[in-house]
Amino acid sequence: MFESLNRNLNKLYKISGYIAAIFLIFVAIFILIGISSRIFGFYIRGLAEYSGYCMASASFFALAYTFVEGSHIxxxxxxxxxxxxxxxxxxxxxxxxxxxxxxxxxxxxxxxLIISYKFQERSEGADEILIWIPQTSVAIGSTIFFISVLHQLILIIKKN
Structure with missing residues (x-):
């Protein structure tokens, strides 16, 4: 049972790493659209905020994968x-x-996240998005990171 759980958690960490990579691709896309919009003279509201949300999401989803792979300091x-x-x-x-x-x-x-959802808080940027939407990915990523650290602790304790 423990080996099955171990395999599934390692898959979760790898999927978390892939999700982080997808968010980084979104960051690049938003930045390129922002640069292009300045060159061609049009404005898209909230691009800077969206790239910031994606960067935060990428950072937190990457935590578990990089921790398990030994890439953290x-x-x-x-x-x-x-x-x-x-x-x-x-x-x-x-x-x-x-x-x-x-x-x-x-x-x-x-x-x-729960407080932001309860009070329907909006961002202060030009996009005025409901702030719980980007906070969801940060909460999920930090939870997966906690699971990965606890998992490593259990592995070290279990090791003979």
Whole structure:
């Protein structure tokens, strides 16, 4: 059962990485449209805001994938100096702290999303979009990141 869950979570992290890549493509498209619109003399409201929303979404969806792949800045320089039991204890401690803070981050973003939806808040930019729409992807991405950190903690604890 644990191996099946492990495979499915790794698929989730990979899908999260693909979603981040799609949002980055949207950022590039919005920037190119913005540049083209200036050249050809027309204006599209909210392009800067939409590219910002897509960049935030890409960042948060990429967190889980890059964490699992080992691409985040980690404390490996410190951990390389340790070995055996001390290294294992330090890895567990670091992942436990990271799980706590990433869980708090996910909780906060979900809470912020619920409040924005409840009060129907709109952005202050030219687009005046309902702000809960871009916040949804940030909340989902941060939740997947929390799951990935907790998953790594469980893997380290489970490892003999």
């Amino acid at each position: 980690r404390i490996t320089l410190f951990l390389e100096k340790l070995s055996g039991f001390k290294k294992r204890i330090m890895e567990i401690w670091c992942l436990a702290i990271a799980s706590f803070f990433s869980g708090y981050l996910a909780f906060y973003f979900i809470k912020m």
